Amino acid sequence: MDLFSDTLSLAAPILQAPMAGSQGHALAAAVCAAGGLGALPAAMLTPEGLDAEITALRQHTQRPFNVNFFAHTVPQADAARLARWHAALTPYYQALGLDPAAMPQGAGRTPFNAQAAEVIEKHRPAVVSFHFGLPADELLARVKRTGALVWSSATTVDEARWLVQHGVDAVIAQGLEAGGHRGMFLTDDLTTQVGTMALLPQIVAAVNVPVIAAGGVADAAGIRAAQALGASAVQIGTAYLCTPQALTSAIHRTALQSEAARHTALTNLFSGRPARGIVNLVMRELGPMCDAAPAFPLATAAITPLRVAAEAKGSGDFSPLWSGQNASQLQDVSAEVLTQSFIDAWRGQSA
Amino acid sequence: MDLFSDTLSLAAPILQAPMAGSQGHALAAAVCAAGGLGALPAAMLTPEGLDAEITALRQHTQRPFNVNFFAHTVPQADAARLARWHAALTPYYQALGLDPAAMPQGAGRTPFNAQAAEVIEKHRPAVVSFHFGLPADELLARVKRTGALVWSSATTVDEARWLVQHGVDAVIAQGLEAGGHRGMFLTDDLTTQVGTMALLPQIVAAVNVPVIAAGGVADAAGIRAAQALGASAVQIGTAYLCTPQALTSAIHRTALQSEAARHTALTNLFSGRPARGIVNLVMRELGPMCDAAPAFPLATAAITPLRVAAEAKGSGDFSPLWSGQNASQLQDVSAEVLTQSFIDAWRGQSA
Numbered sequence: 001m002d003l004f005s006d007t008l009s010l011a012a013p014i015l016q017a018p019m020a021g022s023q024g025h026a027l028a029a030a031v032c033a034a035g036g037l038g039a040l041p042a043a044m045l046t047p048e049g050l051d052a053e054i055t056a057l058r059q060h061t062q063r064p065f066n067v068n069f070f071a072h073t074v075p076q077a078d079a080a081r082l083a084r085w086h087a088a089l090t091p092y093y094q095a096l097g098l099d100p101a102a103m104p105q106g107a108g109r110t111p112f113n114a115q116a117a118e119v120i121e122k123h124r125p126a127v128v129s130f131h132f133g134l135p136a137d138e139l140l141a142r143v144k145r146t147g148a149l150v151w152s153s154a155t156t157v158d159e160a161r162w163l164v165q166h167g168v169d170a171v172i173a174q175g176l177e178a179g180g181h182r183g184m185f186l187t188d189d190l191t192t193q194v195g196t197m198a199l200l201p202q203i204v205a206a207v208n209v210p211v212i213a214a215g216g217v218a219d220a221a222g223i224r225a226a227q228a229l230g231a232s233a234v235q236i237g238t239a240y241l242c243t244p245q246a247l248t249s250a251i252h253r254t255a256l257q258s259e260a261a262r263h264t265a266l267t268n269l270f271s272g273r274p275a276r277g278i279v280n281l282v283m284r285e286l287g288p289m290c291d292a293a294p295a296f297p298l299a300t301a302a303i304t305p306l307r308v309a310a311e312a313k314g315s316g317d318f319s320p321l322w323s324g325q326n327a328s329q330l331q332d333v334s335a336e337v338l339t340q341s342f343i344d345a346w347r348g349q350s351a
Numbered sequence: 352m353d354l355f356s357d358t359l360s361l362a363a364p365i366l367q368a369p370m371a372g373s374q375g376h377a378l379a380a381a382v383c384a385a386g387g388l389g390a391l392p393a394a395m396l397t398p399e400g401l402d403a404e405i406t407a408l409r410q411h412t413q414r415p416f417n418v419n420f421f422a423h424t425v426p427q428a429d430a431a432r433l434a435r436w437h438a439a440l441t442p443y444y445q446a447l448g449l450d451p452a453a454m455p456q457g458a459g460r461t462p463f464n465a466q467a468a469e470v471i472e473k474h475r476p477a478v479v480s481f482h483f484g485l486p487a488d489e490l491l492a493r494v495k496r497t498g499a500l501v502w503s504s505a506t507t508v509d510e511a512r513w514l515v516q517h518g519v520d521a522v523i524a525q526g527l528e529a530g531g532h533r534g535m536f537l538t539d540d541l542t543t544q545v546g547t548m549a550l551l552p553q554i555v556a557a558v559n560v561p562v563i564a565a566g567g568v569a570d571a572a573g574i575r576a577a578q579a580l581g582a583s584a585v586q587i588g589t590a591y592l593c594t595p596q597a598l599t600s601a602i603h604r605t606a607l608q609s610e611a612a613r614h615t616a617l618t619n620l621f622s623g624r625p626a627r628g629i630v631n632l633v634m635r636e637l638g639p640m641c642d643a644a645p646a647f648p649l650a651t652a653a654i655t656p657l658r659v660a661a662e663a664k665g666s667g668d669f670s671p672l673w674s675g676q677n678a679s680q681l682q683d684v685s686a687e688v689l690t691q692s693f694i695d696a697w698r699g700q701s702a
Contacts, residue, residue, distance in 0.1 A: 157613055157679075176527065177546040191616035191630065191639060195528040195546030197567030197576060198677035202613075205680065216548030221580050225548060228575035262508055262553075265542035279542065288542060325549035328508075329556065 003170060003210050004037075004233050007149070008064045008126055011035025012346035014223075014339055015212060017237030018068035018129070019180060020044045020109075022252070022322065025053050027245040027335055029060035034339035037127065039066040044108070047115040054123045064126030069112035071130040071152070071185075072273075075295035077105070084292040089302055092282070092318070096309040104305065109271070109297040111135070117142045127151060132273075133159075133185035134166050151212070153183030156192050160203040160211075172235055173203040175215025179238045179324035181275040182266065190266060190274060190289075197229070204230035218326040220345030227346070236342065238324040243335040251316040253332075255280075261327040270303060270320035272296035281317035282306070354521060354561050355388075355584050358500070359415045359477055362386025363697035365574075365690055366563060368588030369419035369480070370531060371395045371460075373603070373673065376404050378596040378686055380411035385690035388478065390417040395459070398466040405474045415477030420463035422481040422503070422536075423624075426646035428456070435643040440653055443633070443669070447660040455656065460622070460648040462486070468493045478502060483624075484510075484536035485517050502563070504534030507543050511554040511562075523586055524554040526566025530589045530675035532626040533617065541617060541625060541640075548580070555581035569677040571696030578697070587693065589675040594686040602667040604683075606631075612678040621654060621671035623647035632668035633657070 004013035016031040018041035028038030040057060042050045050067070057065060086103050093100040110116075112135045120128060120143055128143050129151040135143075143150060144167070153172040154160035160171045174183050175196025182193060194202075196215040204211045210232035217226050218239040226234045241248045241256055248256075255261060255278050266274040267288035273296035274289065282303070286292075293299040306318035331338070355364035367382040371392035379389030391408060393401045401418070408416060437454050444451040461467075463486045471479055471494055479494050480502040486494075494501060495518070504523040505511035511522045525534045526547025533544060545553075547566040555562045561583035568577050569590040577585045592599045592607055599607075606612060606629050617625040618639035624647035625640065633654070637643075644650040657669035682689065 175546055175548060177549040192614055194676045195526055195548060195567055197526060197547040197573060198528040198569075198675065201570070201572050202677065202679050216546055218549075219552070221552050222548060224579035225576035228579055229572050263543055325545045326553065328553050 003149070008037060010037055012343040013233030014342040014346060015039065015066065015233055015235040016240055016335075016339070017214060017235045018066065019237055019241070019246075019322065021320075022241060022248050023246045025057035025060065027240060027243065028057055028065050030243070030245045030335035031240075031339050032061040032063040032065055034336040035343055036339040037064065037066055039068055039129070041068050042116065043068070043070040043131075047119050050116065050119050051122070054119070054125065058123070066127035066129050066151075067120065067125045068129045068131065069116060069135070070109060070132055071135045072111050072132045072296055074107060074111060075298060077298060078294060081292065081294050082298070085294050085299065086302060088286055088290070088292045089306065092306050096306060098305055098309055104301040105298070106301045107297050108300040112139060114139065120148065121146055124148065129172070131181060131183045134163065134168070140167070153214070154203060155182055155184040155199070156186065156194065157202050157206045159184070159186050160207050162186060164207045164209055168209065170210040170212055170232070171203060171207055172212040172214050173200045173231075175199045175213070177216030177325040178214050179264070179276045180322045181271070181273055196226075200226065200229040200231060216324060216326045218324065219329055220341065222326065223342060223345040234342070234346070238327050239330060239338060240335055241323070242330045242332045243338060244332070245335040249311065249319070251311055251314065251319060252321050255316055255321045256323055256327050256330055261323055264323050264325055268293045268299065270300060272299035275320070275322065276324060278321035278323050280319065280321055354500070359388060361388055363694040364584030365693040365697060366390065366417065366584055366586040367591055367690070368565060368586045369417065370588055370592070370597075370673065372671075373592060373599050374597045376408035376411065378591060378594065379408055379416055381594070381596045381686035382591075382690050383412040383414040383416055385687040386694055387690040388415065388417055390419055390480070392419050393467065394419070394421040394482075398470050401467065401470050402473070405470070405476065409474070417478035417480050417502075418471065418476045419480045419482065420467060420486070421460060421483055422486045423462050423483045423647055425458060425462060426649060428649060429645060432643065432645050433649070436645050436650065437653060439637055439641070439643045440657065443657050447657060449656055449660055455652040456649070457652045458648050459651040463490060465490065471499065472497055475499065480523070482532060482534045485514065485519070491518070504565070505554060506533055506535040506550070507537065507545065508553050508557050510535070510537050511558050513537060515558045515560055519560065521561040521563055521583070522554060522558055523563040523565050524551045524582075526550045526564075528567030528676040529565050530615070530627045531673045532622070532624055535625075551577065551580040551582060567675060567677045569675065570680055571692065573677065574693060574696040585693070585697070589678050590681060590689060591686055592674070593681045593683045594689060595683070596686040600662065600670070602662055602665065602670060603672050606667055606672045607674055607678050607681055612674055615674050615676055619644045619650065621651060623650035626671070626673065627675060629672035629674050631670065631672060
């Protein structure tokens, strides 16, 4: 019984990566319609917002989909670090005509919690996936009782083994090439992070559940390479960012389709955790990794007004321009057409 | 006319990566005998030593081989930085019973120069490859006049284009997973470095010469993945380090076959340039990247006595334990057997 073709009835194991802030139900529905697995990112939604998104997705598709949550621990605010962070951002506030005294604080992203579990219990999605490990045992048990498949991301062999010991049904091997947040949760040492070509076969050899390849897979060649390395499925994110169904901003789309997209870096400036985006002004000047940035997700609040003000002037200088390392061939075709091409590639039907 | 099967008469385009300090003509001869392309690393040899190595290799094989050089610029010594470096190493000298006042200085590695060109003109190897760019025009012209194919490593799309503009016959796409020295030469910004899964297809799309995949390719699955990504050949290093024909130390072999090999990092401690090795004591305590380390290759001299003293006690705490990110499946079979398995994999004849 194959997890992807039988349990989830996919035409091929092509999974759209959940991308919080850049997509909602429209992209997920299009991927599902083409025979892939669409995903709804819940990390930046309230329980009510998530309920509405799942309801909207169900209106567009009867097919299975994935709902993705962050499973981080909410940190204590560190006043001294927050003060250094605000000091680092103050000159930019002044330059953009914003009031540094009004710099917002707060979390911005909520981890998977009891309210989210209620939404899952109500809607019973086929797959619930997590980033940054797994939620506490009791919450995880509630998800499992709904019958959902549970997946999470591993960035090292150790993390993959840990996830399997904690009961996941599949492991997402997130290579260093991947865009957006690193799913790392057993370590914060970036030197432990491994390219897909090396990570994927080692996780395949280490665990006895299906392994999903993520990171640098953006086209037919990457799909065939992931197959050769033993992947049971591929999860593709960046390639969907330029589809009309994504909510990607015009500034972000332009950056993705420019030479600038060749240079991405891991940065903690936009959330507090390392995430891969196209290098822009604030990453060059403050980072890309910055000791003053508060712990995840506390960095987001204070940098967001800069993003909004700069974007209003047409600038992405303060925007998280999430991208993997393999964005140079991005097409702005529809998500259905893109998914179909990925399905064909998996089946060995494309050039 | 295929560069690898026709010009070089290889059974399949399986290239052994040159690994200075870890191998000589014995490994190269074994790879050649099996139908791959053996390589002699010249970076740590005198012209006389190189002449002797090539002579010895020719006694063992009539087949084509690759001679590899570093093409760096020799830096001016920076007295202040050297003083900081010596201060950083002094406690280790004292702990190991060495005299810090006798800390050696000097280069240790010589770039490709007129004397090396004479050796090439004498022996006329089929391939001359470079790391860290290419030598000056006049020196490169001398190599080309011998009829040698000229290759060099690119770690970014920009470097690949630069190499083609400067006349290379093939580009080695060195993904971030690769062991040993990063070949980067147009930048020293490590955030520009890209995983093989993303780098290889982008270089294949950008240049009109054959592209050789390097970095994370260590077994049949990796070879097939590289093929899927458009590689015309693969260059494999780490997998050969545990063969009996390599000169790898017992300490290094033990580290490669332990769980410790799962954690490598880029470090400048052993030479001054970032190179990937298994994380050990000195990398944890001073780095892995250290501002005090002098420019390449000036860091090597002062750290070498620590390596020698520690290794005499059975410790790799100060040794460069070069390794790629995909060392978990290393076998201590002979280099001929290993090469034959790689040839079979390229031809689609293995599981």
